[in-house]
Amino acid sequence: MDLPPLSKEQLVAVLTSSRSPTELYDTLAKYETTACLIDGKESELLSLYYSIFFFSHLLTDQIYEARAMTQRVPPILAHNDPSLQNCLTLLRAVWQRKYDSVYKILRELPWPEPLRLAVESYDKYFQQKTLREVSNAYEAIRPGAAAGYLGLDPVAAEQGDPALIQQFTAAGWTWDAQAKLLHPKPIPVSPKKDAQIQNELSQIMALVGKYQG
């Protein structure tokens, strides 16, 4: 099926209408050859395209592919466009797992208006992902450290701000007010199910059951 022509409006439409990050990534990947042929003078359109495509990589946890993508951006655009420069700074922070920098870049750097939705989505996604990772990595954690991981105010959390503590307890964590420590609750990641292997295993179990008695 032919894709609608690449334009700023179309990019915003794709960004708002995609039902999942994977869908967003797949649609934008189909536009990459079109973007390749666009005249360098249309830098605003190209900048928006590559920036949203970059975020779609991050939203689908393809950090190495995201890096490769930034190397495919026309060099002049990559060096001069502020939005793409921000993307590169963000990539470095995510790569180095500098949590405070990630939130700072996402929340404080100037992002173009049409990109805001992607930036906010990634902020939320990164926070949720980090919450899962911290829940599995720590048995007990100081509120300040936990807040740092999740982009919340570490000073207020350290002082036991009830609103912040409530955010942690809402995720199933427990708060030991006496020790001033949070006890995260591990969040298991459900493995992907493969229908065929499940059926085959069921058949084997059925055979075992049949010949056992």
Added chain:
Amino acid sequence: MEELLSPLTSVSRRLHTSDPSDEDYDKQIRDLIIFLKDPGRASDISAVSGYALDKLDPSSHSLSYLFLLLHQINSTQFENKDLRPFDPTGALWPKIVRFLTSFDPFQIRYAGHEWRQLVELTVQSAQAVSKPLLAVPVIRDAILRLDPSSGVLTSIHITFIKLCLMSRSYSYALPILEKQICHFPTATSQTYQKHHKSILCGELEPSITFVTDSSGFSTKLTYRDYLQYFFCGAMIYMALKKWDKALHHLNIVICSPVTNAVSKIMVEGYKKWILVSLLACGKPIPSQSITSSHVMKVYQSLAQPYTTLADAFGKCDLQRLKVEVEAALSVWRMDNNTGLVYQVVDAFQKRTTLKLGKTFSALAVADVARHLPGRLSSLREVESFVASLVMCGTLDAVLLHLRDYSDSTMLRFSGTAKSRFLQENNVQGRILQECQSLRAMGKAVRDVNRGLELSNENFLFLQKCLKWSDNSGKGGINALEQTEGGFDLDEDIMGDIH
């Protein structure tokens, strides 16, 4: 014009594989090919090609569309006196892309030479404007459209993988790289193939029946092509830091059989294999037993700095590791392995931390810092380094902040429940992968077995067996079945002596 359109549309995509029957469809396609290749009609077809391309549907009248495209390209070249096939910004490019991503694979099985010619022209056009990425998704879709199993290695596979490397579009290569390559284009010199012409448009025909050495889907492959495919594949996995898969591809390169001299690609593969094994397994791994000893000697003599580096890594000697890295800087640079070597140095601290789990069940981060040599200066840096290892699942442990701020954070290894969960997850993932590989290989083995049973060599072998059995008074045998069932041929050779 209209009268030419009628034969051009005589073959269209079958909606049901039984209508028309395979035999009838095969005949229709062969008749159309005779028409399209008729030298007397070439100028007529060329004259209407522009008009006809707008009228035909590439997904339905694929064969005609392909020939028309080639006519159109030829006439454009002729008019412009320009050997460059077409400009990707021109009017032909979208038509070519539409064709290569939507053609009917059953019709195209009959036009391997033309299909490959178009694919190669597409690649050259993208390269001519220094935008190799333009051709990458198109060629990937075309390969998978022709043969969804992508089980036969062709020259187009190699072109495609190189194109992905060149354009740094690594993830685009994965749908092809992750397929199991089980065959080379089959030789058509076997006697039975002269008597048995398979119906190429049959839905159940395996790809080895239509991707042969004479079908045109591939140029003649050499040993070097085979090595290049897996070497480039490994490079792509390295770029994506999928170390296990990179190691597997490099294993194929370095374990390939050799008769006399070891090829340069194999030596380069061995150098990368040493570095990747350190990154994938955290230690040097023993070389594969299937590599012959003389090849190993060649490898070791040509990759001396690499083996020394791996030795220092294996012995956990950071000082020596750094000295070795510095001493052979020019070697890494010349071999284009500098990036990998620096990643190995970075992986050293990770490896040291993981090793602590074998000695301790728990220890304070301050103690971890004492065991970690190198660039992490503060306790805070050490903690965030260890936390990152735990959080990304590399280190099977949990961290524990203590009540007293002056106390260092504790690191507790092997949370049993968690590790069991991770192990189950890991095992399930591997079972799924193995299942898919076995399914693909099982099918390939059945196809190869069928070819072997009918091959000239097997018939010669059967003849010999019959002679032996006549001499020893035994009945006729099916050699393959007998050998599969554990029949001992040596004993049979000695049969007439008893």
